[in-house]
Amino acid sequence: MLQSVKTIVLCGKPLDFGVLEEIGSGLARPVPDDSGMERVAAAHKVVADRVAMGLPVYGSNTGVGSMKDRLWTADDLAEFNTSLVRAHHFGTGGFFPAPVIRKAIAIRVNTAMRGHTGCSPELIDAFVALLERGIVPAVRRHGSMGCADIGLMGQVASVLTGVGEAYFNGQLMTAESALKEAGLTPFVMRPRDALAALSVNAISYAxxxxxxxxxxxxxxxxxxxxxxxxxxxxxxxxxxxxxxxxxxxxxxxxxxxxxxxxxxxxxxxxxxxxxxxxxxxxxxxxxxxxxxxxxxxxxxxxxxxxxxxxxxVLGGQVHSSGASLPLTTTLYIEAxxxxxxxxxxxxxxxxxxxxxxxxxxxxxxxxxxxxxxxxxxxxxxxxxxxxxxxxxxxxxxxxxxxxxxxxxxxxxxxxxxxxxxxxxxxxxxxxxxxxxxxxxxxxxxxxxxxxxxxxxxxxxxxxxxxxxxxxxxxxxxxxxxxxxxxxxxxxxxxxxxxxxxxxxxxxxxxxx
Missing domain, CATH: 1.20.200.10 (Fumarase/aspartase (Central domain))
Structure with missing residues (x-):
């Protein structure tokens, strides 16, 4: 993007409609707050330390859903986290407009800035790089039942790894080609990165x-x-x-x-x-x-x-959460x-x-x-x-x-x-x-x-x-x-x- 494009600092505070419109239109480029990135790193260390000790962390070194009790070995983790993303690339239907996806990426980054996600700082950098270089993942609309947009965010996360489709300079192409033309390399998911990239409602919210x-x-x-x-x-x-x-x-x-x-x-x-x-x-x-x-x-x-x-991650510990159910927001929208x-x-x-x-x-x-x-x-x-x-x-x-x-x-x-x-x-x-x-x-x-x-x-x-x-x-x-x-x-x-x-x-x- 051009250097003159306005920047918006994402620091874990609410994003109002004016800010979201600027991000969605491409008139503003979101950048992560330094303090927020420190919180991201601290939370990731909690997860990484637990994984290093061989203790289970859901979706980091264990399977997900009905495979939640499967504990993967250290040798399996790189392949598992990459495979987890690609297993959730199953959306169908027409594509979301590009502004929705830009906003969704910004929302995902912003919610991580509070230091509770446990993902690596490098995942945040990879998301931000997509927006900075003008890559917009092509996301088909059908694939979420409204309890974390796994089938939708899976299409975004797959692009990070070089799989799927994306728009670059207004052209739809393979993710691999888009990353290459933008001067980026495929991202390698670390433990916790895959689920952090998948299991949120960012696209629904956008x-x-x-x-x-x-x-x-x-x-x-x-x-x-x-x-x-x-x-x-x-x-x-x-x-x-x-x-x-x-x-x-x-x-x-x-x-x-x-x-x-x-x-x-x-x-x-x-x-x-x-x-x-x-x-x-x-x-x-x-x-x-x-x-x-x-x-x-x-x-x-x-x-x-x-x-x-x-x-x-809360208080230096890893906790399970039910926050992926956006019921209150949904009920108000239905009203x-x-x-x-x-x-x-x-x-x-x-x-x-x-x-x-x-x-x-x-x-x-x-x-x-x-x-x-x-x-x-x-x-x-x-x-x-x-x-x-x-x-x-x-x-x-x-x-x-x-x-x-x-x-x-x-x-x-x-x-x-x-x-x-x-x-x-x-x-x-x-x-x-x-x-x-x-x-x-x-x-x-x-x-x-x-x-x-x-x-x-x-x-x-x-x-x-x-x-x-x-x-x-x-x-x-x-x-x-x-x-x-x-x-x-x-x-x-x-x-x-x-x-x-x-x-x-x-x-x-x-x-x-």
Missing amino acids: AAGDVLREAAAAIRVLLVTGVMSSRALGASADPWLVAATLSTRGEALVGSWLYGQSGITEWPLPMAIHDPLSLRMTAQVFGSVVDTLLVAAGRLVEATYLSDDNPV AQIAFSHVARNVLNRCILLSNGGRRNLSVNLVAPGEVATGLGPLMKLAVELYMRVQSLAVPLSAQSIVVAGGLEEEATFLPLIVERMEAQVRDLRQLAAIEAMLSAQAIDLVGDEPMGVVKLAYDRTRSVSPIYLKDRPLSKEIEALQAVFTDHDLLRAFVETAPMPEFDDFFALAK
């Missing part, structure tokens, strides 16, 4: 961080389209003021933001004494997802520095998935209100006056399907029963699969945002509103790809184009700058 940030971005867009539709429908802003003043953290945050947008321009007079719940309870629905995302993401940030190794279902239903209900017409004298299906057209009503079938897709992916998975390794391993969280399902939810939520924006822009035109602030920004971008609906026309490509518009990070940054929600935006580094 992928979860990515999808949580993408979810936060999607929610920010949906808040904008929600204000857009609420204005077009003539919703009362009073419930937002109440939420801002009398509610819990998330509801107050969202209520304050919504009420602030209603004050930027002359808000339409309320259409009724009591609005439908999808309008009156927007702050409650979105407040719940803001809360659950912040809590889940906060727990994830904690996971970027806490040891999830097994075994661990966010359930909250997404409520958001999807809330958006769907507003879309139906728009297409039904009536409020502010809007026509049924938002048909323009004098036009012979069916209008936008048929879009509701797609909106309903998208809602149901989001809903169907919210069913919790983490408590499903499994038994492997001769009955020794019977706990799991399925965090990688949960992350994959959340990715699909986010995609569907973004398409719902596109539909809500299309309907809202049509309604704004029909009632003759003059949008301002963030609503105008969303309206203008909608109209840049989706003109006013006069005659019936195919909408498939238009919806997908709108989805791409509302996924664009430059537009998100503009939304954040125009209508900030600092506590949320800054935590997820949405303006980066």
Whole structure:
């Protein structure tokens, strides 16, 4: 990498979303802290001394899983530790994006800096060298049941030893070729190195961080389209003021933001004494997802520095550990998935209100006056399907029963699969945002509103790809184009700058 690239010191402290984004993008190069490396060396000495005395250390001089009672001799250790890595290179499916793998390597290094892992300092140097020389292991997504990413991290660790595949200078090649072109030699695993490179949840955490940030971005867009539709429908802003003043953290945050947008321009007079719940309870629905995302993401940030190794070194002794089960983090992420279902239903209900017409004298299906057209009503079938897709992916998975390794391993969280399902939810939520924006822009035109602030920004971008609906026309490509518009990070940054929600935006580094 270029010498001018920013460096980030990994010292066993939490890695926030801004730091992770810099590492994932390759704009910053992580380097281990000197004090942290001293702690790594001290912990490794504890393990090495025990192995030298012929005492068993799980996964260092013993087998793993159902072979835990097999004690290898000193002559076997080099071959065993190398073989252990390669035995766990079994992932299948599509590849994780390169930023996820860069972040995962940084997380693995950072958790070791606290001095509980027991691996050699040379293993840390080998991980850091991959990032420094621009090598990104090619990691297929399927291979972890969410109790240490052994089948995923096995693909990373194999690259260290010269086996598997990796990207170098943007090209996919054998690990052996990548190391050679980068001027590196295959790493020889020492006792404890193999399991330390394998038995952590670093990839799950990195992928979860990515999808949580993408979810936060999607929610920010949906808040904008929600204000857009609420204005077009003539919703009362009073419930937002109440939420801002009398509610819990998330509801107050969202209520304050919504009420602030209603004050930027002359808000339409309320259409009724009591609005439908999808309008009156927007702050409650979105407040719940803001809360659950912040809590889940906060727990994830904690996971970027806490040891999830097994075994661990503590007080100069080697102890077995159950920290490889990331259950707390997983449960909070599953809670966010359930909250997404409520958001999807809330958006769907507003879309139906728009297409039904009536409020502010809007026509049924938002048909323009004098036009012979069916209008936008048929879009509701797609909106309903998208809602149901989001809903169907919210069913919790983490408590499903499994038994492997001769009955020794019977706990799991399925965090990688949960992350994959959340990715699909986010995609569907973004398409719902596109539909809500299309309907809202049509309604704004029909009632003759003059949008301002963030609503105008969303309206203008909608109209840049989706003109006013006069005659019936195919909408498939238009919806997908709108989805791409509302996924664009430059537009998100503009939304954040125009209508900030600092506590949320800054935590997820949405303006980066």
